[in-house]
Amino acid sequence: MTRIESKFAQLRAEGKKAFVSYIMAGDPDIETSLAVMKGLPGAGVDVIELGLPFTDPMADGPTIQLAGQRALEAGMTLQKTLQMVRDFRTGDNETPIVLMGYYNPIYSRGVDTFLAEAKEAGIDGLIIVDLPPEEDEELCLPAQKAGLNFIRLATPTTDDKRLPKVMQNTSGFVYYVSITGITGAAEARAADVAPEVARLKKATDLPIIVGFGVRTPESARDIAAVADGTVVGTAIVARIAEKKPVPEILAFVRSLSDGAHSA
Amino acid sequence: MDDLVNSFMNGPDEKGRFGIFGGRFVSETLMPLILSLEEEYEKAKTDDSFWEEMDWLWKHYVGRPSPLYYAERLTDRLGGAKIYLKRDELNHTGAHKINNVLGQIILARRMGKTRIIAETGAGQHGVATATVCAKFGLKCVVYMGAHDVERQQPNVFRMRLLGAEVIPVTSGRGTLKDAMNDALRDWVTNVRDTFYCIGTVAGPHPYPAMVRDFQSIIGKEAREQMMEQEGRLPDTLVAAIGGGSNAMGLFYPFLDDKGVRIIGVEAGGKGVNDKMEHCASLTGGRPGVLHGNRTYLLQDDDGQILEGFSISAGLDYPGIGPEHAWLHDIGRAEYVAITDKEALEAFQLCCATEGIIPALEPSHALAHVMKIAPDLPEDHLICMNMCGRGDKDIFTVAKHLGFDMG
Numbered sequence: 190m191t192r193i194e195s196k197f198a199q200l201r202a203e204g205k206k207a208f209v210s211y212i213m214a215g216d217p218d219i220e221t222s223l224a225v226m227k228g229l230p231g232a233g234v235d236v237i238e239l240g241l242p243f244t245d246p247m248a249d250g251p252t253i254q255l256a257g258q259r260a261l262e263a264g265m266t267l268q269k270t271l272q273m274v275r276d277f278r279t280g281d282n283e284t285p286i287v288l289m290g291y292y293n294p295i296y297s298r299g300v301d302t303f304l305a306e307a308k309e310a311g312i313d314g315l316i317i318v319d320l321p322p323e324e325d326e327e328l329c330l331p332a333q334k335a336g337l338n339f340i341r342l343a344t345p346t347t348d349d350k351r352l353p354k355v356m357q358n359t360s361g362f363v364y365y366v367s368i369t370g371i372t373g374a375a376e377a378r379a380a381d382v383a384p385e386v387a388r389l390k391k392a393t394d395l396p397i398i399v400g401f402g403v404r405t406p407e408s409a410r411d412i413a414a415v416a417d418g419t420v421v422g423t424a425i426v427a428r429i430a431e432k433k434p435v436p437e438i439l440a441f442v443r444s445l446s447d448g449a450h451s452a
Numbered sequence: 453m454d455d456l457v458n459s460f461m462n463g464p465d466e467k468g469r470f471g472i473f474g475g476r477f478v479s480e481t482l483m484p485l486i487l488s489l490e491e492e493y494e495k496a497k498t499d500d501s502f503w504e505e506m507d508w509l510w511k512h513y514v515g516r517p518s519p520l521y522y523a524e525r526l527t528d529r530l531g532g533a534k535i536y537l538k539r540d541e542l543n544h545t546g547a548h549k550i551n552n553v554l555g556q557i558i559l560a561r562r563m564g565k566t567r568i569i570a571e572t573g574a575g576q577h578g579v580a581t582a583t584v585c586a587k588f589g590l591k592c593v594v595y596m597g598a599h600d601v602e603r604q605q606p607n608v609f610r611m612r613l614l615g616a617e618v619i620p621v622t623s624g625r626g627t628l629k630d631a632m633n634d635a636l637r638d639w640v641t642n643v644r645d646t647f648y649c650i651g652t653v654a655g656p657h658p659y660p661a662m663v664r665d666f667q668s669i670i671g672k673e674a675r676e677q678m679m680e681q682e683g684r685l686p687d688t689l690v691a692a693i694g695g696g697s698n699a700m701g702l703f704y705p706f707l708d709d710k711g712v713r714i715i716g717v718e719a720g721g722k723g724v725n726d727k728m729e730h731c732a733s734l735t736g737g738r739p740g741v742l743h744g745n746r747t748y749l750l751q752d753d754d755g756q757i758l759e760g761f762s763i764s765a766g767l768d769y770p771g772i773g774p775e776h777a778w779l780h781d782i783g784r785a786e787y788v789a790i791t792d793k794e795a796l797e798a799f800q801l802c803c804a805t806e807g808i809i810p811a812l813e814p815s816h817a818l819a820h821v822m823k824i825a826p827d828l829p830e831d832h833l834i835c836m837n838m839c840g841r842g843d844k845d846i847f848t849v850a851k852h853l854g855f856d857m858g
Contacts, residue, residue, distance in 0.1 A: 244757045245629060245742060247636045248479045254623055266754045292477060293741045297755025319741065321483040323467065323476050344481040346643055351484060369481055370641040 192285040192313045193338050193361040196235055197396045197417075207362075207418025208233060208409065208449035209398055210425055210442055211289065213240035213256035214273055215265030217429065222260075225429065226277050228439040230284045233446025236398075238316065238420065241270055241290030248318045250373035252423045255430065267294045267303070271310040278311035287340060287361075289316040292328065300328055304335040314338030314361045322354045329358050338362075343389055345369050352392045362396040365389060365416065370401070373423030377402035383415035406448030413452035421445050460707035460784055463775060468657020468745075471781060473774035476656045478744045481640045486744075490658040492563050497665070502558065509554050510669065513587070514544045516551075518670075520677035520835070525805040533828035535821060536686065537838040538674045538702065541811065547840035548670060548698045549580040549651060555666035557584045560647035567591045567642065570649045571635040573600055573628035573694070574766035574813075575607025576840060577651030582616035592616040595635045598626035600765050607844055625759055628769050632743055652695025653773030656744030660773050667701025674835055675705050686835040688713040688824070692817040693787070694731065694767035696776045698839035703785060713786070716776060717820045719767035720789030721760070731760030732789040733772040734780050742770070747777045763792035763848065764812035766840070794819040796852055799842065811840030812848065 190198075200207050210229055215222050229237055242257040242265050249257075274286055288307065295303045295317070307315075315332055322329075322341070329339040338361030346369060347355050356363070365385060367377035377399065386397050399412050400420030413419040424445075428438050463470040476486060496502040510516040519539045527535045540548040560568060568590050572578030578594040585592035594611055598620040601608055611618050624630035632655075639648045653660045653667070678686050689706060691699035693716045706712045721730035730736055733748040740749040742757055750758040750770035762768045779785040790798075795812055798819035802810045810818060817836050825834060842849070850857045 242756075244624065245633055247633050247743070248481075248640065250637075251623065258624075261756060268754075291741075293749075293751070293757070294755035296741050296746075297751065297753075318479050319477045319744075321476060321478060321480055323483065342480045344479075346481050346484045348484060355480065366481065369643045371637050374641065 191336065191338050191361065192283065193236065193287070196285050197362060200235060206413040206449050206452045207235045207396065207398060208413070208446040209236040209238055209400070209418060209420040210234045210445070211238040211240060211420060211422030212429065213242060213253065213260050213426060214270040215242060215260035215263055216256040216426070217259045218263045219265065219269060219273060221435065223273055223276055224435045225438055226273070227280060228435060229442060230281055232439045232442040233450060234284070234442060235418070236285045236287060238287045238289045238422065239270070239274065241267065241288055241294060243291040243294060246291060248371055250371040250423065252373045252427050252430065256426045267298055271306055274310040274312055285313045286311060287314040287316055288312050290318070292317050292319050295328065300331055304332055304337065308335055308337060312337065314340050316340045316342065316364060318342065322357065325358050333358065333360060340364055342366050345385065349388070352389070356393045359393070359395060362398050363389060363393055364420070365397050365399045366401045367399050367412070368402045372401055375402050376404070377408065377412055379411040379415050382412055386416045406444045409445045409448035410452045413449040419449050461704065463778065464657060464661050470775045470778035473747050473777040474657055474660055474745050476744065477741045477746065478656045479640060481643065485639070485643055486656050486658070492559060493658050493662050496559055496562060505558055506555060510551070514550055514554065515542060516669065517673040518542050520674055520681065522681070523806050526802070529805050530822060530825040532826040532830065533832035533834045534830065535825060536678065536833065536835045538670060538835060540670055540698065540837060540839045541841035545580045545583050546843065547576040547580070547811065548667060548701060549577045550583065551669055551701065552651070552663045552666040552697060553577070553580040553584045553649060556647070556649045557588060557590070560649070561588065563647065565645060565647035567593070567646045568649050569593045569595065569635050569638050569646055570651060571595045571628065571631040572651065573597070573631070573768055574764065574844065575600070575604040575611065576766060576844070578616070578618070579607050579610050579614070581649050582611040582614035585616065586614045593638065594618050595621050595631040595638070597628055597631045598622045600627060603848065604765055604844065627759060629757065652697040653700045653775060654695045654743060654745060654747065654771055660745065660775055663697055664700045664704055664775060667697050668704045670698065670701035670837060671703060671705035674702060678833065678835060682833055685709055685712055686833040688715065688832065688834045690715045690717060690817045690821050690834060691837040692717045692767065692813045692839065693772060693776065694719065694769050694813065695771070696773035698837050700773055700775055702837045707784060714784065715820065716785055716787045717817045718787060718789045719760070719762035719764055719816055720791040721762045723791055724789050728758050729761045730789065731762045731767050731769060733770060734776065734787040735789045739777070745774045747771050747774045763795060763852065764816065766811070766813045767816065788820055790816040790819040796849065798822055799849060808838065809842040810838060811842045812845045814839050
């Protein structure tokens with residue numbers, strides 16, 4: 190069992206919804222980013238999504254794009270991202286970490302080398318936006334073989350015919366993208382999300398976590414209530430961009446996790 | 453049967469691959485869209501009425517066939533091979549781009565899409581898209597890097613006259629690749645009514661194959677015209693490459709003619725060096741994944757994409773179509789790089805000897821012709837794709853030649 194699977198088993202036993210939060214590795218610099226990351230579990234975060242910076246993040250809105258640019262300008266790399274995970278793991282061997290990003294930096298490193306390094310560093314799962322099921326042999330299948338979860342995105346355009354294909358090699362959880370669009374754009378609405386989660390549930394037993402367009406504690410509560418949990422990224426990254434002090438960022442994360450956990 | 457197995461014209465496979473290149477590296481939101489596009493394109497491809505509409509428009513709206521012109525003074529001047537120019541710069545809108553745009557827009561209409569989006573670098577693809585959208589009364593949105601908006605003002609104004617909305621892209625560094633990122637972001641947001649009209653033989657499958665098929669009219673005509681004028685096939689084909697659509701269009705119908713030498717010319721900028729002051733993806737890049745396909749890319753050791761550099765905004769892209777990457781690796785085509793300086797010399801020579809003002813893109817191809825022609829025998833036939841006219845570039849050239857246009 191990966192840390193992700195254990196965490197969801199535990200949440201299920203407690204009857205709790207999951208709160209997942211996203212930050213960009215190395216934004217605005219490694220030190221600040223690591224300080225925020227270390228504080229996330231204490232702020233009620235069940236699963237950490239760690240963004241791997243990329244020059245061309247095609248599925249992301251301006252807030253996450255700029256976060257990636259800041260990280261890259263400060264010298265962030267794949268190797269330093271893995272080192273950040275190792276540093277986090279010295280104090281926390283429980284909280285699941287999902288690396289989220291795009292394929293090219295991983296392809297450039299070499300899939301097998303990357304998977305060995307990621308596993309050793311303490312990463313539990315991968316969300317790679319530009320690898321649909323049609324490209325499963327690239328990374329998804331090797332990752333599962335290496336003991337990492339490969340978490341797939343399902344979207345409003347994923348119709349019933351396609352759904353089994355999307356679920357087939359997914360593990361850990363399913364990330365439902367609540368809107369057609371980029372990160373941080375339109376607001377997710379629980380009334381739209383609920384029937385979609387029900388539709389996905391027919392195709393999988395995995396937990397369904399809903400993200401894109403969740404920004405406030407109220408929204409985190411409402412969306413978590415109709416799913417197995419929710420993800421917030423852009424709203425947190427925006428506060429990092431505003432150079433808010435780490436305790437203030439973590440207090441905001443706490444308000445979000447309280448929202449999600451109250452569902 | 454043997455010929456079919458050994459053909460270079462069978463690609464891509466059902467996964468959209470040319471060897472290891474190509475593929476469908478897109479987010480899940482877009483996957484159903486490109487599958488439906490593939491399905492519709494496969495239907496259209498075998499539908500006579502689709503090609504009848506294309507042929508009619510190519511003839512009466514674009515002005516095809518474009519001439520295959522024997523450049524006699526240029527040939528004399530270089531004193532070697534006989535040089536023919538495929539005059540795609542005479543097309544409506546001044547470049548080969550419209551060949552492909554027509555195909556995609558007719559397809560979009562068949563699919564019931566009402567809103568067309570496009571990315572553009574130099575603005576030629578944007579102008580062609582805006583033009584065809586105006587003709588069919590479709591809403592048109594063109595993404596253009598803010599940096600390119602600055603250096604290609606005449607084309608920006610043209611697009612606006614044609615009724616398109618031009619959105620300057622400031623994300624990333626504001627160049628063609630960023631324009632493509634923003635077009636993709638638009639597409640994931642407006643999935644229901646929007647058709648993404650890609651301007652080159654890149655992007656996720658089926659774009660590289662589809663755009664190649666539409667541009668292949670160039671090579672088909674050149675083949676027939678050469679047979680008509682010389683009674684045989686050309687010995688060497690030369691074309692400039694940014695993403696590679698004009699080159700793929702010329703090369704494709706000749707891929708199985710093993711006696712025809714095929715040369716693609718990349719933008720060498722200030723020279724293919726480790727400072728990456730060029731756009732020569734094949735000469736100076738390595739395989740990676742960007743914009744939906746695996747191909748050669750300009751990238752750093754960490755897999756971060758680098759900005760290219762070229763005098764020509766139309767070649768300023770850090771990738772190249774996946775079919776070129778494959779042709780390069782299997783050795784069916786050769787790829788070389790030409791510097792800004794060499795392209796500027798070719799530009800001037802073409803003006804002075806043939807009375808043709810070429811775009812900076814085919815000036816790169818011409819510069820390579822200038823290199824090889826003198827050493828080839830007089831009966832050696834070179835066919836070069838003159839894929840665009842230079843009106844849009846006169847300001848850039850004037851600046852480089854130190855001429856003050858006020």
